[in-house]
Amino acid sequence: MKELTCSPHIHSSETTAKIMWSVVIALLPATLASIYFFGLDALRVIIVCIISCYIGEVVSHFVFNRKLKSFDGSEVVTGLLLAFVLPPSIPLWMAGIGGFLAIFLVKELFGGIGFNIFNPALAARSILTVSFPLEMTQFTAPLSYRVDAITTATPLGIIKEGIGGQLPSLWQMFIGNRPGCLGETSILLLVIGAIFLLCRKIITWHIPVSYILTVVVITSIAGQNPIFHILAGGLVLGAFFMATDYVTSPITPKGKIIFGIGCGIITSLIRLKGSYPEGVAYSVIFMNMFVPLIDRYTLPKKFGAIKK
Amino acid sequence: MFQGGVKLVDFKEISKDKVTEDFPAPEKVIIPLSQHTGIPSKPVVKKGDTVLKGQLIGENAGFISSATHSSISGTVAGIENCSLPGGRISTAIIIENDGKDIPVEPVNRNWQDLKPEEIISIVRDSGIVGMGGAAFPSAVKLTIPKGKKADYVILNGCECEPFLTADYRVMIEETDKVVEGLFIICKAIGVKKGYIGIESNKRDLVPLLREAITKFVSEVVVEIKVLPEKYPQGSEKHLIKSVLNKEVPSGGLPVDVGCVVFNIQTALAIRDAVCEGIPLIERVLTVTGLVRNPKNLRTRIGTPVSKILEYCGVELKENTKIVIGGPMMGIQIHTTDIPVIKGTSGILVLPQEFLPEKIQPCIRCGKCIEVCPMRLVPAELGKYAENQKWERCNEFNVSDCIECGCCSYICPAKRPLVDLFKWAKVEIRKAGTK
Numbered sequence: 024m025k026e027l028t029c030s031p032h033i034h035s036s037e038t039t040a041k042i043m044w045s046v047v048i049a050l051l052p053a054t055l056a057s058i059y060f061f062g063l064d065a066l067r068v069i070i071v072c073i074i075s076c077y078i079g080e081v082v083s084h085f086v087f088n089r090k091l092k093s094f095d096g097s098e099v100v101t102g103l104l105l106a107f108v109l110p111p112s113i114p115l116w117m118a119g120i121g122g123f124l125a126i127f128l129v130k131e132l133f134g135g136i137g138f139n140i141f142n143p144a145l146a147a148r149s150i151l152t153v154s155f156p157l158e159m160t161q162f163t164a165p166l167s168y169r170v171d172a173i174t175t176a177t178p179l180g181i182i183k184e185g186i187g188g189q190l191p192s193l194w195q196m197f198i199g200n201r202p203g204c205l206g207e208t209s210i211l212l213l214v215i216g217a218i219f220l221l222c223r224k225i226i227t228w229h230i231p232v233s234y235i236l237t238v239v240v241i242t243s244i245a246g247q248n249p250i251f252h253i254l255a256g257g258l259v260l261g262a263f264f265m266a267t268d269y270v271t272s273p274i275t276p277k278g279k280i281i282f283g284i285g286c287g288i289i290t291s292l293i294r295l296k297g298s299y300p301e302g303v304a305y306s307v308i309f310m311n312m313f314v315p316l317i318d319r320y321t322l323p324k325k326f327g328a329i330k331k
Numbered sequence: 332m333f334q335g336g337v338k339l340v341d342f343k344e345i346s347k348d349k350v351t352e353d354f355p356a357p358e359k360v361i362i363p364l365s366q367h368t369g370i371p372s373k374p375v376v377k378k379g380d381t382v383l384k385g386q387l388i389g390e391n392a393g394f395i396s397s398a399t400h401s402s403i404s405g406t407v408a409g410i411e412n413c414s415l416p417g418g419r420i421s422t423a424i425i426i427e428n429d430g431k432d433i434p435v436e437p438v439n440r441n442w443q444d445l446k447p448e449e450i451i452s453i454v455r456d457s458g459i460v461g462m463g464g465a466a467f468p469s470a471v472k473l474t475i476p477k478g479k480k481a482d483y484v485i486l487n488g489c490e491c492e493p494f495l496t497a498d499y500r501v502m503i504e505e506t507d508k509v510v511e512g513l514f515i516i517c518k519a520i521g522v523k524k525g526y527i528g529i530e531s532n533k534r535d536l537v538p539l540l541r542e543a544i545t546k547f548v549s550e551v552v553v554e555i556k557v558l559p560e561k562y563p564q565g566s567e568k569h570l571i572k573s574v575l576n577k578e579v580p581s582g583g584l585p586v587d588v589g590c591v592v593f594n595i596q597t598a599l600a601i602r603d604a605v606c607e608g609i610p611l612i613e614r615v616l617t618v619t620g621l622v623r624n625p626k627n628l629r630t631r632i633g634t635p636v637s638k639i640l641e642y643c644g645v646e647l648k649e650n651t652k653i654v655i656g657g658p659m660m661g662i663q664i665h666t667t668d669i670p671v672i673k674g675t676s677g678i679l680v681l682p683q684e685f686l687p688e689k690i691q692p693c694i695r696c697g698k699c700i701e702v703c704p705m706r707l708v709p710a711e712l713g714k715y716a717e718n719q720k721w722e723r724c725n726e727f728n729v730s731d732c733i734e735c736g737c738c739s740y741i742c743p744a745k746r747p748l749v750d751l752f753k754w755a756k757v758e759i760r761k762a763g764t765k
Binding site for chain 2: 027028029030031032033034035037038039041042095135136137138225269270272274275318322323324325326327328329
């Protein structure tokens with residue numbers, strides 16, 4: 024007998040794999056920029072991260088006896104995003120550990136795609152930061168103005184330490200010619216990628232706008248230049264590509280705004296008052312924990328709800 | 332305008348310009364006694380009886396029930412069980428055609444002379460039910476419950492399901508009769524304001540409808556509402572929201588917000604019954620999709636689907652499926668021996684594309700929440716249903732789901748959400764009746 028299927032009998036052409044590969048495409052300009060600014064160091068880190076993410080997937084397939092899912096590009100997204108938040112000079116074996124943990128520990132251990140609580144790339148970065156504090160906070164200058172000193176301070180580091188140091192111009196920061204994590208520097212190209220995702224309706228404006236606006240408001244109140252705070256650190260990368268991760272962010276528009284504001288407050292507090300110069304990774308991870316709670320209190324009101 | 336919904340490619344150009352053809356009465360009709368919502372009608376003929384076209388063969392068996400009539404003239408060959416779409420089984424009266432097509436005595440009435448109760452009683456005796464799919468007995472709808480008041484009648488000409496063009500053809504070819512039907516309904520309920528709601532892809536109907544409205548002298552004011560093309564615009568609740576900006580309360584009826592909604596072909600059937608005494612024995616349906624000759628066909632109730640497919644040049648292949656209704660809410664059938672019933676708006680031949688292997692875990696993209704016209708949370712509901720947490724499904728209002736299919740349609744992980752919700756509803760109902 025023929026198998027019967029339930030309505031609807033037509034489906035949109037959108038698939039999980041298409042979404043994932045679109046995110047990869049959106050990250051491509053910034054990827055190329057990172058190779059341009061930081062040279063082959065960047066390329067090596069990116070390749071190692073992607074491969075180690077895939078290894079994490081294959082290993083969990085054996086360990087958990089889980090069906091190996093079709094190659095949907097989600098490991099490439101995680102690998103790329105992890106590479107983006109690592110210093111270009113990080114030893115490759117550390118990057119490899121990060122990639123493996125991102126998939127195996129943060130994602131698969133919680134049930135695989137769709138079930139992880141924390142953003143895999145940012146959680147892996149945090150694990151690396153506490154495990155290898157030195158390597159994770161040493162930043163090389165871009166090739167264009169690398170003279171002899173290998174390591175240098177990021178713009179946020181310069182502000183935080185209060186030590187003298189040449190801050191790059193806002194324009195240089197906008198195009199990405201400044202020390203920092205591998206993929207966070209070129210605001211221009213990240214925004215181009217983000218616009219692509221917005222047009223493809225893969226992400227919505229709610230999280231990025233509420234996140235960045237909150238940072239602008241708080242840093243302005245604190246008497247600092249909000250434009251500097253947008254361009255410095257990983258705010259743009261975090262707001263458009265990390266905080267918007269479907270699985271680890273709230274599911275309703277209202278919840279997304281609350282989530283964005285929460286991320287913005289914590290990021291600003293860490294930058295202004297904390298001991299770390301940058302707080303995007305921790306604030307997103309911290310807010311990840313609140314997602315079920317936010318979801319619970321931001322359910323849409325059903326059609327025809329009877330007023331009590 | 333309602334929130335949510337999806338924009339669909341409408342595929343209507345396949346059949347929208349095909350003038351309605353009369354499908355020849357088949358040699359044998361299978362007329363189920365349960366074509367409608369409510370109690371099945373009670374058979375009043377027995378094997379061997381001769382019947383005329385339009386003769387009563389099953390009588391009303393309660394308040395929410397409907398009469399059934401023979402759609403051909405001939406001999407009752409038997410009373411047997413037959414399959415209906417969705418796996419239901421109904422008792423059916425099988426009638427063999429004598430080829431003469433002799434109708435019952437025709438009548439000629441002017442509805443202006445009839446009292447509302449008389450109209451309602453004709454509608455009840457003519458076996459008229461909602462022809463948009465739900466097949467709710469029309470006489471019940473026309474009878475406004477005590478303590479409630481209706482101020483508006485809305486004629487639902489949206490036909491928002493892709494592919495279907497039957498209502499569109501009826502509105503073009505029988506404009507006057509449809510509009511007359513609306514006036515009759517308004518008179519039966521006693522309202523002064525009628526609306527005709529159509530989607531913007533049928534804008535060409537506006538001058539026709541407007542002209543037809545002017546032909547009738549009545550105190551009823553009829554307004555045509557051209558609504559955006561957005562599925563499910565033709566859902567009763569969402570049509571009301573778009574036309575009147577009122578939300579039917581959860582668990583309530585349209586009359587709770589002062590209106591009653593009728594389908595285009597229902598209005599036509601009411602008009603034919605009231606003015607000419609013709610009961611509901613035929614309807615227009617669209618045969619489309621992977622069909623050599625797509626058509627809009629005026630078909631006798633009880634015609635086997637197989638005969639129609641044959642007529643339209645459909646070869647049944649392994650990789651195609653037959654769906655009764657539209658692609659979003661229609662029901663796939665397992666056998667083409669199923670007859671056309673009062674709620675059959677179309678027969679679709681579609682590729683058998685969906686494979687369970689394609690189903691993936693929810694990635695919480697939130698698109699289903701964006702499109703859900705009932706403002707539910709399909710993503711969460713789907714997970715609860717998958718794990719058989721029926722109380723949680725109930726808490727998250729699965730009973731408000733109208734099964735429009737927007738969530739399943741949009742889901743990138745191809746999750747069978749509607750499937751799960753139908754299951755949840757059945758389980759909740761079971762638990763409730765224990």
